[in-house]
Amino acid sequence: xxxxxxxxxxxxxxxxxxxxxxxxxxxxxxxxxxxxxxxxxxxxxxxxxxxxxxxxxxxxxxxxxxxxxxxxxxxxxxxxxxxxxxxxxxxxxxxxxxxxxxxxxxxxxxxxxxxxxxxxxxxxxxxxxxxxxxxxxxxxxxxxxxxxxxxxxxxxxxxxxxxxxxxxxxxxxxxxxxxxxxxxxxxxxxxxxxxxxxxxxxxxxxxxxxxxxxxxxxxxxxxxxxxxxxxxxxxxxxxxxxxxxxxxxxxxxxxxxxxxxxxxxxxxxxxxxxxxxxxxxxxxxxxxxxxxxxxxxxxxxxxxxxxxxxxxxxxxxxxxx
DNA sequence: CTGAGCCCCTGGGCGC
DNA sequence: TGCGCCCAGGGGCTCA
Numbered sequence: 334x335x336x337x338x339x340x341x342x343x344x345x346x347x348x349x350x351x352x353x354x355x356x357x358x359x360x361x362x363x364x365x366x367x368x369x370x371x372x373x374x375x376x377x378x379x380x381x382x383x384x385x386x387x388x389x390x391x392x393x394x395x396x397x398x399x400x401x402x403x404x405x406x407x408x409x410x411x412x413x414x415x416x417x418x419x420x421x422x423x424x425x426x427x428x429x430x431x432x433x434x435x436x437x438x439x440x441x442x443x444x445x446x447x448x449x450x451x452x453x454x455x456x457x458x459x460x461x462x463x464x465x466x467x468x469x470x471x472x473x474x475x476x477x478x479x480x481x482x483x484x485x486x487x488x489x490x491x492x493x494x495x496x497x498x499x500x501x502x503x504x505x506x507x508x509x510x511x512x513x514x515x516x517x518x519x520x521x522x523x524x525x526x527x528x529x530x531x532x533x534x535x536x537x538x539x540x541x542x543x544x545x546x547x548x549x550x551x552x553x554x555x556x557x558x559x560x561x562x563x564x565x566x567x568x569x570x571x572x573x574x575x576x577x578x579x580x581x582x583x584x585x586x587x588x589x590x591x592x593x594x595x596x597x598x599x600x601x602x603x604x605x606x607x608x609x610x611x612x613x614x615x616x617x618x619x620x621x622x623x624x625x626x627x628x629x630x631x632x633x634x635x636x637x638x639x640x641x642x643x644x645x646x647x648x649x650x651x652x653x654x
Numbered sequence: 655c656t657g658a659g660c661c662c663c664t665g666g667g668c669g670c
Numbered sequence: 671t672g673c674g675c676c677c678a679g680g681g682g683c684t685c686a
Contacts, residue, residue, distance in 0.1 A: 483664060
């Protein structure tokens with residue numbers, strides 16, 4: 334069963350990153366962890382509802398992660414962008430009209446939003462009845478923007494555009510994996526330069542942006558690379574480069590992993606959840622070779638891989654010694 | 655500087 | 671049946 338007291342979305346709300354999903358192995362409920370595809374899905378859903386609107390006022394619950402958004406009041410939302418797992422709402426000067434000219438203008442502030450593990454960002458006509466509501470951004474339209482976050486790992490912050498001193502990860506974010514900036518040769522060089530397990534490099538956000546635990550496991554499986562490998566060959570890094578693009582693009586097309594909703598007492602699986610090859614599939618047969626999927630712990634995270642398709646490197650990481 | 659590991663936080667699952 | 675421990679994880683932080 335999903336959390337009984339977790340607020341159900343009302344009709345008209347959009348994009349829920351936090352939903353209940355049936356674990357394929359044990360029937361366990363797991364959270365939808367917002368990674369790049371989930372955040373991008375939310376961005377696309379919210380964009381037509383918030384861009385061009387003015388922020389009338391804001392409210393935040395107490396806590397170090399939700400303060401400092403009151404400077405957003407009085408500003409128009411010029412654009413809603415995404416960087417890695419962060420949402421960036423570009424805000425205009427106080428009092429300026431959200432005209433098409435203003436929308437194309439230069440932002441005066443940025444509202445930075447990170448959903449953490451359980452954050453939900455959605456628009457609604459009225460304040461949702463939730464014990465985990467952390468922030469309200471009232472707009473000059475029929476709907477307001479709400480941030481709900483059960484586990485309090487999310488973050489809201491208003492900064493001057495591009496000034497991310499308080500956000501170390503965002504300040505040092507690597508290239509967007511689905512953009513031309515994500516260069517295969519640079520990616521290979523970065524992997525070779527690090528002595529950390531390849532999965533830890535993917536999760537680090539500095540070499541490539543937006544990769545979380547699910548898509549790290551999926552991409553490494555697709556590329557046939559052991560997640561604990563500390564050295565990758567050029568062919569391997571090229572496969573991983575392509576696998577990351579493929580996995581993320583497919584997940585976006587499916588509106589992200591774990592987007593099932595709890596309705597009328599029934600659980601429905603998310604669109605991309607059923608496409609997962611290794612994540613949360615411990616002891617189930619590998620879709621490629623039918624070997625049982627293994628689960629271990631790498632970089633402090635649960636890590637799933639096929640021990641047959643993703644063999645650990647012997648010495649140099651290149652099968653040819 | 656870099657990698658490893660802990661911590662934050664909450665609720666579901668499960669062991670005793 | 672009920673209590674309480676353990677787990678999940680993104681990113682910030684500390685320590686070696």
